[in-house]
Amino acid sequence: MLDRTDDISASAENWLTQFESVLASPGDGALKALFHPDSYWRDVLALSWNLQTLNGADAILKELQALGRKAAPRHFRIDPDRAAPRRVTRAGTETIEAIFRFETNQGRGSGILRLIPDADDGNRLKAWTLLTALDELKGFEEPLGSARPRGQSYSRDFRGPNWLDLRKQAAAYADREPAVLVVGGGQAGLSIAARCRQLQIDTLVVDRESRIGDNWRKRYHALTLHNQVQVNHLPYMPFPPNWPVYIPKDKLANWFEAYVEAMELNYWTATTFESGVYDEAAARWSVVLRGADGSQRTMHPRHVVMATGVSGIPNWPDIATLQNFAGSVLHSSQYTDGEEWRDKKAIVIGTGNSGHDIAQDLHSSGAKVTLVQRSPTLITNIEPSAQLAYAAYNEGTLEDNDLIATSMPLALAKRSHVMLTEQSKKFDQELLDGLARVGFKLDFGDGGTGWQFKYLTRGGGYYFNVGCSDLVVRGEIGLRQFSDIEAFVGEGVRMKSGEALAADLIILATGYKPQEHLVRRLFGEEVTARVGPIWGFGEGQELRNMYTRTGQPGLWLIAGSLAQCRINSKYLALQIKAIEEGLLPRSSPLHRSL
Incomplete structure (x- = not known):
């Protein structure tokens, strides 16, 4: 060489x-x-x-x-x-x-x-x-840097509308329809909306929450991001250099509000997307939106982007005899704070990130907690092990690192993550040995590919240890296997061994349903069948139906981490722009040939 x-x-x-x-x-x-x-x-x-x-x-x-x-x-x-x-x-x-x-x-x-x-x-x-x-x-370059828009010049009409007037008018959509309607205002929705705006595509974001950022703000009290700040920037606006390494949920939520304002995104809060029907002849949607006051508005965008994330509809498993339990049952998405459960007994079913974090939050609030494991789970310490996958982002530019991430084909990405998983197992050996000793069932992903591919294939099944695993090893948080439960009773759980496990609260940290469920609810069976499976890899080497034309013209999907949304929103927006300018057919030949 x-x-x-x-x-x-x-x-x-x-x-x-x-x-x-x-x-x-x-x-x-x-x-x-x-x-x-x-x-x-x-x-x-x-x-x-x-x-x-x-x-x-x-x-x-x-x-x-x-x-x-x-x-x-x-x-x-x-x-x-x-x-x-x-x-x-x-x-x-x-x-x-x-x-x-x-x-x-x-x-x-x-x-x-x-x-x-x-x-x-x-x-x-x-x-x-x-x-x-x-x-x-070519011909549709983003107006950035020296090509930035001039805005209102010094020769403006002083009696005409100013910037704020124009912004309010643009966001109201009183006399026009958006070309793109984005459903969901988290990192996925904001990323694609910002990209579309820079390409001068009229775009409206709708979100059912009452305040921008509530999709993070309303999560459980102790939540922070599990990967580091240098990986997580949104398009065009990097986080300030004095931000903490791990961003708290409320800080991120407030940044989302600032981002919408700074990027001049049209965003309707407290607005629910109820249904959508595609008109093939007109090549546009007829969608129904409902406001907080119950009022409805029908819009006709040419594109609908589902940006509701991998975690869309909570998964409430059908657990036999759970209806016998007399206490409170919450899905992890409903959990906010452990303080109200001080001195109470809690059972958390599920051992992914949410289950562990909620168990630790309840324990810190003075509750007696038992973690119930349903299936083997990947455990890795948040530092340094969980950050190994992002090592490249510690040097070089964000632009270069995003391109490097984009460049890795699936087979080599898997090979890399097998190596990273083996490295992290060595770093975490003491913790893993302790967990195995107390009966925790460990898993390292399909073919040893680790947590990243658990996320890309199923959206969960792992925990970045920030202390809960240590509590389990020390016995400060109890551990039971779901397979050892005989039945749920009014007071809690009866184990097959005869042991009674009392509880005031049961948390179901059982994840979320696949995105197909939300597509079916909003668009019906025919559209769902036309789109096909979403997320994961199937037989191909790309995430299924993500960031690209689907089998349903005018319907797009974007989801994932902040980094995934930042990177792939660029390519999704370029496709929409190409369709709008007549450079690209609305349907993908890959779908037409299936």
Whole structure:
């Protein structure tokens, strides 16, 4: 391998030059020779107008030949404004990594190239991974920096409406319809609304809560984010540099309010999305919104973006005999504070993040708590183990790190997380041994892929330990297995051993239903069937029906962490803009071919 920085840059530049030349006049042998046999190409809209990943030189060759002629990608150059080409280790493999820029007939993009030697071809450097991602559409660039809007000039009409008047008028929608209606005002809704506004797409956010940020503000009292501040910025407005490493829920909620104001987002609080019907002929929705006063308004947006998150409808499991319990039963989404349960007895069913955090909050308030485990759970200390996945964000720019995150194909991401999980197990060995000793059933994810893939496939099933696991190990919080429960009785629980477990409160930390349930409730069976499964990976290498055109024209879904929403809202908004400008069909060919 090459060692000098200038040689590393030269290798990357040489590959890009050859790539561009071969794409312009493709020949099977020349193009295939640029890719390692075990190679991956992820295209995010730039050539395919889809989010898709291909692996293997043969599959990549076939797709590049088909798409390259139409998109005409060209002007591939190392980006001088990004991190310089360098040697890094990704998924356990040493590689040369270079960030580049390019353009197509319709847009400009960024990408990442990773080169490794091909031992079967004289150690010639070949592409191991390639990312091509769309950044902007030609003619529809975002007005940022020197291109920022001028607003009202000094020659304005002093008798005309001022900025506040115009903002109120824009948010009222008294005389027009939004092009995009975003349902849900958390990080997903704010991210896509901000992106759409920058692309000059008229967008309205509706949220059922009475105040912006209440989707975080109303969660349980002790909640803070479990990943660190440098990972969690919203688009365009990074958090101030003096913010705490772990952001408290109320601080984040207040930031959401400030964000809506600063980004001039149109946002209706206390507004419930009741139903939507799509008019194929008119290519628009007819949606019914209900205000807090019971009034209804019908709107006709061309796009509806469901931004209600992975955690939408609480899952109330059908637990036999639970109806016999005479005390209070709450779902974790209803829990707020442990103070009212001081000196009471509580049972928390479920051992994910919410279950552990609520158990610890109740314990801290003076309640006697028993944690009931239904299935094996992944446990990892919040530091350093849970933060290993975000190590890249501790250096370099947010823009570079987001592109690196986007560039990792599913197979290599899984490989990386297997390695991270093994590393975290070593860090956490003492804790894990203690948990096993008291009977806690541990799990490390499908194939050992760890907590990140538990989140991406099921939205939970893990706990970032901030102290509750230590309380369980020490016996200060009790532990029982759900399988050992015989029945629920008026006073609490009767175990199969005959032991009686008294309780005043039972918390069901049993997670949330899949997003398909909310789509079915709001849009009906036909639309739900047309969209298909949401979240997780299925047989593909991309999250199902997320951030991209679905089988239902005009219906989009966005969810995930703040980082996921920041990154992927950009690509979702670009698709909506392309459709609005007639550059992209409303339906994805990937769905039409299914």
